[in-house]
Amino acid sequence: MKLKQLVVAGLLLSSASLAHADTQSDFVVEDIKIEGLQRVALGAALTYLPVQVGDQMNSFRIAQLIRSLYGSTHFESIEILRDGNVLVVKVKERPTISNIIFEGNDDIKDEQLQESLEGSNIRVGEPLDKTVLTSIENGLKDFFYSIGKYNADVSAIITPLPRNRVELKLLFEEGESAEIRQINIVGNEVFSDAELLQLMELQFDTPWWDFLSETRYQKQTLTGDMETLRSHYMDRGYLRYDVESTQVSMTPEKDGIYVTLNVNEGEQYTISGVEVIGDLLGFEEYINSVMPLREGELYNQAEVTYTEEFIAKYFGRFGYAYPTVTTIPEINDEDKTVKLTLSVDPGKRIYVRRINFEGNSVTADEVLRQNVSQMEGAWLSEGLLESSKNSLSRLTYMEEVDFETVRLPGEEDKVDVNFSVKEQPSGSFNAGIGYGDRTKLSLQAGIQQDNFLGTGKRLAFNVSTVSYQRSVRLSYTDPFFTIDGISLGGSLSYSEFDAGSANLIRYNSKSYTVGVNAGYPINEFNRINFGLSFSDVELSRQNSYEQTDRFYNQFIDEDNPDAPIDYQTWLASVTWSRSTLNRGIFPTAGSSQSASFSVTTPNSDVNYFKMIWDSKFYFPLTRDQRWSVLARFRAGYGNGYGDINGNEQILPFTQNFTAGGSDTLRGFENNTVGPRGIQRIPQSITGPDGDRIFLGPESDQLRISRQSLGGNAMALGGVELIVPTPFVEEEMDNSVRTSLFLDVGNVWDTEFEYSDFRDLEVISTENALADYSDYSRYRASAGLSVQWLSPMGPMVFSFSRAIQDRVGDDVKFFSFNIGQTF
Incomplete structure (x- = not known):
């Protein structure tokens, strides 16, 4: 992005100096000429000019004109000239992309690359903005580095074609992924290295026949493994468990990775008490009877999360679709106990205004509604929505079914439910x-x-x-x-x-x-x-x-x-x-x-x-x-x-x-x-x-x-x-x-x-x-x-x-x- 800003700034300065050389004094524009147009229509180009016949031209208006033309993304270079009182704008259009080719990419699919390029407005038929290519190259290199390919290189090659067209080729040299040579865990005493390494997706020194093991270094996978270790400890009462530092080192040849995790296991904590506060809508007795958290048991993060989700889903059955359930721990480090307070805010009861269907090009809406148990005008029930989804999915002419709830602007208690379906042939x-x-x-x-x-x-x-x-x-x-x-x-x-x-x-x-x-x-x-x-x-x-x-x-x-x-x-x-x-x-x-x-x-x-x-x-x-x-x-x-x-x-x-x-x-x-x-x-x-x-x-x-x-x-x-x-x-x-x-x-x-x-x-x-x-x-x-x-x-x-x-x-x-x- 910085490179793009420097290039644009340089072009603006050079253009401004040309303009100053040819327009030594202010003048009133009697006519405007634009030269160099090929694909951009004259009418369209004039709409980008903040100057009209009769306007007074000066250095400020020239800089404004240049910025506006560059902002249209159609032009590669711009020159401002004066012929008497005629304003002459010479432009060179950006070349149009005729074809995009990917070569040498194995880890990234063509569809993913195309989607990434379109996000930067690079697609066939559009003008090519060369200033964004460097950022695209660097972004792709960062991706390869994240999956352990440190020798990877990405080059954008532009081949000129007739009629101001170009062919864009992205050439990939992925290289080999760096293999994990060793994973060291330092500071663990409760669980052995073998127990913890068995939990991790990243592996090293695996037997030849274990082809399902992941020995390539991937940053995201390591992050996931660290979260797996945290869950392993937190689910067994180690509330203060922490990864104090992580070191990832590489061999000089960039083909091997050494990973070191420094952990602090801490002590085991037991639950000293559980309290549920907030508006429970009269369900206190039921919630307390099914509560899996009990005083005197070891703290278990998985059970805490399950309890929060259970309470939220339970309220969702009665129309409270957006409840907030928050667990507040009060940790006593002296006796290694924790008191858990679950704060419940059911929010407003939500009603369904309308149920919509999309994707059904053959099946009538009426047929789909016959299989939906959630009713319009009734309160929103997650249970009924899931039931409706399952009923629709069991139809032999439905391949995929999904739904989403959309909150209405200005309506705190109303939503629309949108079912999206994908039909499949049911006969012919x-x-x-x-x-x-x-x-x-x-x-x-x-x-x-x-x-x-x-x-x-x-x-x-x-x-x-x-x-x-x-x-x-x-x-x-x-x-x-x-x-x-x-x-x-x-x-x-x-x-x-x-x-x-x-x-x-x-x-x-x-x-x-x-x-x-x-x-x-x-x-x-x-x-x-x-x-x-x-x-x-x-x-x-x-x-x-x-x-x-x-x-x-x-x-x-x-x-x-x-x-x-x-x-x-x-x-x-x-x-x-x-x-x-x-x-x-x-x-x-x-x-x-x-x-x-x-x-x-x-x-x-x-x-x-x-x-x-x-x-x-x-x-x-x-x-x-x-x-x-x-x-x-x-x-x-x-x-x-x-x-x-x-x-x-x-x-x-x-x-x-x-x-x-x-x-x-x-x-x-x-x-x-x-x-x-x-x-x-x-x-x-x-x-x-x-x-x-x-x-x-x-x-x-x-x-x-x-x-x-x-x-x-x-x-x-x-x-x-x-x-x-x-x-x-x-x-x-x-x-x-x-x-x-x-x-x-x-x-x-x-x-x-x-x-x-x-x-x-x-x-x-x-x-x-x-x-x-x-x-x-x-x-x-x-x-x-x-x-x-x-x-x-x-x-x-x-x-x-x-x-x-x-x-x-x-x-x-x-x-x-x-x-x-x-």
Whole structure:
């Protein structure tokens, strides 16, 4: 800045002397000419002149004119001349920046550099003020010094171009960072050097394999480490702890740093008393009952801070959004005690004047307001605002949600609440082609929107065909059918399913279903949904199995046993769901649980019920929640009830649970985990007369299918460590997720009687007989999963290894599913 002032002062003096030489005496201006203009319009240049025709010119007016022209930032040099009574102003415009290039910068991103330059008004298309380049160079050098790069250099190179343009290049020579050679802590007696150094982020002399340690010297990191040490002592009663001095020395080659901290630990202090004063609004008893600070305990700075924040948040629940909570310590150095007085000033109760939304280019404000529990005109509640933020974040068409409160000028008790949202695609009209390791080639077309026309209503119409299924489905849901949040929806679908191509026992089915559903919100987190659907199912049997024949035999036509069977059902369902997840897509904190019960009505052709429990818990490990643990569990059970026409009802095998694949047990082929189909083959001999004589059931042989039949019970669980995706920016966390997982689970048949088959000979070479009623025959796998919500559609890649499998299981190392829209 000083250099800039000197340059300007020199130019002013030189210009002033020229003016004096050419204008020896005062004169009245009869005309004004400006010479040298190229990009600046004449009209614009005249507006910068504090002189008009008819004005008296003198040395003061000349100096004033020069200052005004330089202040416009358009001119590099100015010369004032007199031609008779004509004032002549000769200017040389500053060159215009045509291009800005950064070269050699690794520690500073181009975006950060560009933002820094724009702060100094250096951008493409603007005049170049060369006087600020030196300060920019020095500022960048200071940054490199702060991260330990003491040999760094920054040079600004200006290359002239035609038409008074220039190219600005910032050339960086960052050099190597200075490594910390040693950190010495002097004066500590209570805690050893090893204990204190373990707390610090800066490290030295680390083993080669500890690549996460920070051995580069960084001034800001050292400041943070000093604060960490202070907190460590203050949280353990050392109220007088202090860092008396800090020495940072450098090797002559500027490649090594030695850090010395001189500390004074002091003595431990205990709390002699705690008093809360001020206007507590009648909450004295509650605040004192939950107060973590107690007389006789060691002083703990963390608990003091927590207490202040707790009281402030508690008052915030009742509209006192800006309370002041101050802890006043009275230290007695003689007996090493401290009395704590917490002074509370709740301030005024704050009311919300207006709630505003920005960033929602698609979603209507009305839809967002439906998910906001804070009301206009009511007092401001931090709890309700956080609750509203979470509700908005759980919408699948919201990527980011934040809010701020803005105090109104002249209004001490009123604020506006501004919600800023970032939307993400919630579906689209599409036609597509995809390929998956389970679905093989797939085609699809339709429209699917969770936020149809910005109304928040969900609409889906899809037609798809994959290797094992062709289907068409239309569904519609209005999540706010009433102002109270009652939802109403319906669906209509038709499907043709080839089970053999889906790794299941061979059968074909055709079905159509029509249903309605309604939901009722219990509170912010809990909801109950009711549904009723009608289905018509046609089944074609291709193979006969012991477990399926019992179901087929209820409907078989004895005159045409190979004909397809047909049955109809009315299915009623109720589902309770709870969600405290922080996001609808790729959550990192909170939990979700759901329990559903569905049962066919007695007038249906088959009577059965199913129960499913599903839960997920996310535990963030870091403050930014980029590291998180997911624990999940899913269980289900189904069976028949009663009897129809003398037939005891069982769960239709088409309703069996299956497992294996990317959404259940990775590392196993889709739908292959669970009971296999059993074919019982009677044996016979040829009698003396040549007739076949069938032997008894004890001589039957078994053939076990390679394909799974599924089961009426399941239990699936897993743990995932969600980690930052390598080489992907943090801003992409909402669309890319990487996790290390452990999957465990099993599917079994509680109705299977192993004793009926265990003594029979198995002739199948495809599989072996097992006790399919044994729930303990679990499978397990571990691996790496990457999920990407790409513009082309969702992509899931899994690398897994089975660590517990069973005979006949189809294990796999890699699985993927890719969809593409165009």
